[in-house]
Amino acid sequence: MVNIRRLDAAQPDFRAQLDALLAWESVSDDKVNDIVREILHNVRTRGDAAVLEYTARFDQLDVQSAEQLEIPQERLQMTLRTIDPKLREALEFAADRIKAYHEHQVEKSWNYEEEDGTILGQKITPLDRVGLYVPGGKAAYPSSVLMNAIPAKVAGVEELIMVVPTPHGEVNDMVLAAAAIAGVDRVFTIGGAQAVAALAYGTETIPQVDKIVGPGNIFVATAKRYVYGTVGIDMIAGPSEILVVCDGKTNPDWIAMDLFSQAEHDEDAQAILVTPDVAFADQVAASIEKLLPTMPRRDIIQKALEARGALITVRDLDEAVEMINIIAPEHLELSVEAPEVLLPDIRHAGAIFMGRYTSEALGDYCAGPNHVLPTSRTARFSSPLGVYDFVKRSSIIMVSEEGAQTLGEVAAILADGEGLPAHAQSARYRLKD
Structure with a gap:
């Protein structure tokens, strides 16, 4: 039997339990x-x-x-x-x-x-x-x-x-x-x-x-x-993560296998389901028990699910979005009827997989977007690997003679205020008498 955590967002100590679940020590010894x-x-x-x-x-x-x-x-x-x-x-x-x-x-x-x-x-x-x-x-x-x-x-x-x-x-x-x-x-x-x-x-x-x-x-x-x-x-990557948000209307076997797809990476991987449907969470738990014995990497999957996995029940999909923004997952599946309705309020996620037919595995291989993604809640401030990571930007400044009169005066005043007289003189030398 897989001993995966069952959490309820209505519990008084839920946030403390969630923080403990998300904690991962990435610092080398x-x-x-x-x-x-x-x-x-x-x-x-x-x-x-x-x-x-x-x-x-x-x-x-x-x-x-x-x-x-x-x-x-x-x-x-x-x-x-x-x-x-x-x-x-x-x-x-x-x-x-x-x-x-x-x-x-x-x-x-x-x-x-x-x-x-x-x-x-x-x-x-x-x-x-x-x-x-x-x-x-x-x-x-x-x-x-x-x-x-x-x-x-x-x-x-x-x-x-x-x-x-x-x-x-x-x-x-x-x-x-x-x-x-x-x-x-x-x-x-x-x-x-x-x-x-x-x-x-x-x-x-x-x-x-x-x-x-x-x-x-x-x-x-x-x-x-x-x-x-x-x-x-590029980044210091942590263990792989998936957060699946489901309204309870997707085949529970699909959801269980989506959780497996990340849990099989290694024992530190994290797989979480968030749903407003308690009965559906039970169905997914049953699917996990049924399907796990068929997995070649079942030992790794079980260890990952028991160590860092969870089935979380929430009040509704609005509260599910709150969970998304707290967790800031590497991979987010929105396995719901109208995922585009939730999208505007989602602020923190590496990649967002929308709809019941969009398994995260497609993004790993051939969908097109990059699978190098921020982990360990770093999606709060970082992005997937992209073309922008392989270029640098240089500012271009070409001041005309006329422009130097206005900008030079302002720069000189500010430089004087900062106590940098050479800066001020450099700007003033170009001012007309």
Whole structure:
């Protein structure tokens, strides 16, 4: 029997129970921090030699030179030609949809001219080089390659460097095929904190990048946190989450399987149902009991549901929306009759799946929007990965002679007020006598 929490929003201590349910400690412990700091230091100071040593130690991949860690483009293309045609077709179908969606996010430079001839604007410039971390071995995710690489290429990033660990030399063909489809420029068979360090600092063989994106384990996440500032990063991702809001009229088996779809990621994943229908919550609980034995990853699912899952009953759908904005979920399913009615009041969610037929799994693979999403309530202030993460914005200021008279006087007054006389004089030098 699955011992999943049953909460009622009408309970006096409900908010305390909810806060406890949502709490997740994302900070690495001292041991992990110490290991990562040592790896970063060694790679920064010893370059390729340190990368080779860590790759041999952690991945049991022993090569003589860092050049041997690079997978040539010819192999990527060969893998794309030789994988199962159905897998290639699925990858290309998903890639086309992801590209089409992200092309709508492309920003253009702009400017405007004021009456006195002053020109103000903004210049959009893609990043020069981006590093993509991809988990390797048996836990390989070609969908992550597509979701991270395609927006970068749509943005105009010139060079995309992918790193993927290959324990014991085990290479995942679907990952290589996805890299070929997405237009990845170079691929290195390294992983862990040492791969993050190589991308952040550069080595004799592996070029330094401007930003690192992509998921990884606790050592990868910790390394990304430490190198932020030297390079940009996408986010520090926590466990996967799904919040399903249902009015009680969807097949309970569908809802149970939607909860499973996130709970199967790992034991820390979070799957929550919010419904105003107590009887429906009972039906979903029964579906969980019925369907769980059929799941190959049932042990992981059960542990996740019991540790961090919940079935929450609320007064009505208005109160359900309040729950959404408190939880700020990574994935939100609105399995209700008229989801568009709820949408205007939803402020915090990474991705919103609307209607009974929109399973979250579609968003993971081929719907088009990005599946790299804010977790652990960070949807309150952050957004899905997108084209905008691979560009930077420069302000454009071109002041005319006439404009300098007005702006110079105001700037000088403000500079005097701040006690910065050189600022004031710089502005006043351009004023007409």
